[in-house]
Amino acid sequence: MVLEEVKPQKPEGLVTIQNADKVYGRRKVLKDISLTVGSGECIALVGKNGSGKSTLLRLLGGLAHPTSGIRSVRKGNLSTGYVPERFPQLPFTPREFLMSAAAVGGMDKPSAEQKVSGLLQQLDMEQYADVRMNRFSKGMLQKINLIQAMLQRPDLLLLDEPLSGLDVKAQEKLLYLLAALKRKGTAIVMSVHESKLIEEIADRVLLMKDGQVIRENRGDQDIKVTITRIVMIGPDPGAAALLAEHPGIIHYTAHLDTCEIEVLSDAVDEVLRRILDSGGSVISVIPAGGMDVHLAEVANE
Numbered sequence: 001m002v003l004e005e006v007k008p009q010k011p012e013g014l015v016t017i018q019n020a021d022k023v024y025g026r027r028k029v030l031k032d033i034s035l036t037v038g039s040g041e042c043i044a045l046v047g048k049n050g051s052g053k054s055t056l057l058r059l060l061g062g063l064a065h066p067t068s069g070i071r072s073v074r075k076g077n078l079s080t081g082y083v084p085e086r087f088p089q090l091p092f093t094p095r096e097f098l099m100s101a102a103a104v105g106g107m108d109k110p111s112a113e114q115k116v117s118g119l120l121q122q123l124d125m126e127q128y129a130d131v132r133m134n135r136f137s138k139g140m141l142q143k144i145n146l147i148q149a150m151l152q153r154p155d156l157l158l159l160d161e162p163l164s165g166l167d168v169k170a171q172e173k174l175l176y177l178l179a180a181l182k183r184k185g186t187a188i189v190m191s192v193h194e195s196k197l198i199e200e201i202a203d204r205v206l207l208m209k210d211g212q213v214i215r216e217n218r219g220d221q222d223i224k225v226t227i228t229r230i231v232m233i234g235p236d237p238g239a240a241a242l243l244a245e246h247p248g249i250i251h252y253t254a255h256l257d258t259c260e261i262e263v264l265s266d267a268v269d270e271v272l273r274r275i276l277d278s279g280g281s282v283i284s285v286i287p288a289g290g291m292d293v294h295l296a297e298v299a300n301e
């Protein structure tokens with residue numbers, strides 16, 4: 001018996017960017033980016049503030065054009081949903097806003113009403129459907145932001161920090177909605193730094209630094225990408241700036257007395273060593289699972 005070799009199916013390319021640069025003024029904020037997004041795949045973009053994640057999302061969505069290089073999309077219609085990082089406080093109600101977004105997208109009124117109500121309900125926003133959004137909190141605005149992008153079951157969903165402002169319950173619901181969309185074939189590209197979202201739905205993780213993709217991890221390569229949060233005191237500003245350059249660090253937030261950094265877990269040992277070598281002290285290390293390991297407690301055992 002001859003067994004036919006079954007080749008794994010490559011997802012259909014929805015959008016491709018080839019050797020793209022993006023220049024703003026005299027600054028090259030994206031450098032030689034090449035990326036194909038296949039249908040139904042989920043790509044997470046991680047990297048420090050200013051590394052180019054939002055710009056790449058806008059390029060993929062055709063909301064910004066590459067200064068050089070090419071963006072091409074598959075033949076036919078490509079419907080795209082985009083969740084920007086910040087959503088304005090508009091003087092409309094969610095129902096007014098979402099119904100007009102649906103109409104602009106060509107949805108008929110009965111389907112739009114059904115979809116809008118369903119999504120508002122799923123994200124616990126039904127009771128605010130007719131309240132003006134200029135009184136909404138950041139999390140409430142983010143939910144409306146997400147609903148407008150998911151309304152028409154887009155082929156490509158671009159999410160800029162989708163969990164930002166959402167409480168734990170809303171995050172869980174969003175994860176569920178995104179996983180369902182992905183199963184139905186929607187491609188998702190998201191700028192993200194929560195390991196929960198990465199672990200549950202990302203097929204590929206691209207680490208960006210200074211406008212370049214410096215590393216790519218694929219789920220099928222069995223490389224687990226998890227993020228660990230380290231809270232520390234110090235070190236002095238010079239050493240802190242050097243530390244922040246470490247490619248494993250994807251987020252660096254300085255508070256009044258402490259610094260909080262998010263680190264790819266495989267770089268944690270090296271980063272901890274650097275913190276201690278440069279005179280900083282570590283207050284806590286919080287691995288992806290959310291278990292808070294207090295070093296002071298460990299030291300006292």
Ligand SMILES: Nc1ncnc2c1ncn2[C@@H]1O[C@H](COP(=O)(O)OP(=O)(O)OP(=O)(O)O)[C@@H](O)[C@H]1O
Pocket residue numbers: 024025029047048049050051052053054055056085191
């Ligand atoms: N419209 C613009 N005009 C000028 N500079 C811009 C513009 N958009 C982005 N930039 C610059 O491009 C660089 C990359 O910005 P981008 O927002 O893509 O980074 P990011 O990784 O998404 O950061 P963050 O995590 O803070 O959102 C930054 O230095 C930013 O100031």
